[in-house]
Amino acid sequence: MTARVVFVHGAGRSGMEAWPNQAPLGANNDVRFIDRIGYGDEDPAPTDFDGDADRIVRSLGGGGHVVAHSYGAVAALLAAAREVALVRSLVLFEPACLSLVRGSPAVEAHITALATVLARARDLDDLQFEVEFLAALGAPGHATPPGDAGRLRTSRLRFQAAPWDAPLSWAKLRLPPTLVITGGWSPLYDEVARELVAHGARSLVLAGHGHRPQDHPDATGVLSSWLDEVTGSQHRVGG
DSSP: OOOOEEOOOSSSSSGGGTTTTTTGGTTTTEEEEOOOOTTTSSSSOEEEEEEEHHHHHHHTTTTTEEEEEEHHHHHHHHHHHTTTTEEEEEEEEEEOGGGGGTHHHHHHHHHHHHHHHHHHHHHHHGHHHHHHHHHHHTOOOOOOSSHHHHHHHHHHHHHHOOGSSSOOOOOGGOSEEEEEEEOOOHHHHHHHHHHHHTTTOEEEOOSSSSTTTTSSTTTHHHHHHHHHHHHHHHHHHHH
């Protein structure tokens, strides 16, 4: 049985470009690479976590699995809280779900660093803003594309909302089968992973690719095995 799999990007590349190694999953699954609001062919726009969750729900059709990265994981969890029957599993790569882990030293240090950059946004030119934003976000070293592509990416980064303001709450969220994948390099994302594991998720480290563990050579195999596992178990439960 073919599974519907919806991929949700983070704050950088969008659509299929955000998942360059995952296209082979389309051979055996109904794969959708969606754009968050203000990405793809759209003009840059302020982050709309609820609007992004709506797009995920629409893309799931009659139900399926959501794979999300960083900022995209916020919308994925909102979709899971809203449509329990449709979101059959989650795979979250370095999820920026900071609303769920306020108070830990790593998270509060990150919030202080990123809030400082956001407060200075009007005083920084495009290159300075992108460098400082990505460094505070935990993704340093990403080269700025030349020309119009670079300016467009920076414009989109300027519209990103503070992820700790996202309306996530354990009071409204019960995880479906969930796998959290981190890069093993950041106390911030390790803390988020531990919180999700404490609420029933499984975790895995794929080291060596920083904030993008989906680029690890084993990542697509891990996703394929996960989909086989959860679709098989759900099929057995469903009779």
